[in-house]
Amino acid sequence: MEQPINKMRYYLKDEVVTHNKKDDCWVIIHMNVFDLTPMLKDRYDHWNRNMDYLIAHAGKDLTHFFHENGEPRTEISPSSGRPRVLFPPILEVALSEFSKTKDAMWSQDPFYHIGRVTRRPRLIRIVNALTARTQYMTVCDEDSIYDIQQKYKQKYNHHAGSYEWRKFSNGGIGCSVLDLNDTLDGNGLMDDEDCTVELPPPSIWLYYTDDITIA
Numbered sequence: 001m002e003q004p005i006n007k008m009r010y011y012l013k014d015e016v017v018t019h020n021k022k023d024d025c026w027v028i029i030h031m032n033v034f035d036l037t038p039m040l041k042d043r044y045d046h047w048n049r050n051m052d053y054l055i056a057h058a059g060k061d062l063t064h065f066f067h068e069n070g071e072p073r074t075e076i077s078p079s080s081g082r083p084r085v086l087f088p089p090i091l092e093v094a095l096s097e098f099s100k101t102k103d104a105m106w107s108q109d110p111f112y113h114i115g116r117v118t119r120r121p122r123l124i125r126i127v128n129a130l131t132a133r134t135q136y137m138t139v140c141d142e143d144s145i146y147d148i149q150q151k152y153k154q155k156y157n158h159h160a161g162s163y164e165w166r167k168f169s170n171g172g173i174g175c176s177v178l179d180l181n182d183t184l185d186g187n188g189l190m191d192d193e194d195c196t197v198e199l200p201p202p203s204i205w206l207y208y209t210d211d212i213t214i215a
Helices: 037-042 049-056 145-155
Strands: 024-029 032-035 074-076 083-085 113-117 121-128 133-140 163-169 174-177 203-208
Touching (some): 037 049
Parallel strands (some): 121 203
Antiparallel strands (some): 121 133, 163 174
């Protein structure tokens, strides 16, 4: 089986919003996804109101609080006449050197940066030829077939790797194995996002290989 190529990880916004708790906190800043959980856990014994405010925004898009480079936006305080940050939790840092990058704000810290939000969600249809079960999934446009396979494996079928992932072409006459390292578009499974007529989603067919060792 082909080995996956390491690359940037992409997420649906629907995935990010589920990480909205004190022990599982993700945020979005200009399409970048940050996992702030290590910082929060490091601060359990040194908690304050800013941390509570951050938890209230867990799973949300904080773009309007930041410039594109991750620098916090500021405003002039009407009481003091001095600048203040729009989002006070940016002033908080992890105490342990193992939970941060030295001298970096968390909005610019690669330690917390885990990926980006997809430019476009894609609906696909996965058909299991062995069980005749059809599953619809929304995936990231940038996902490789391997990425999709892992998501399908986690949600629907633990033995997804024991199947050949194929597509049909030429009106169902031609059948070919998909390249796990390439995207939907790269494998010819395209949709027309500019089309005025709703088209059926691209289909991936799973054919059982009778080898559970590669699952």
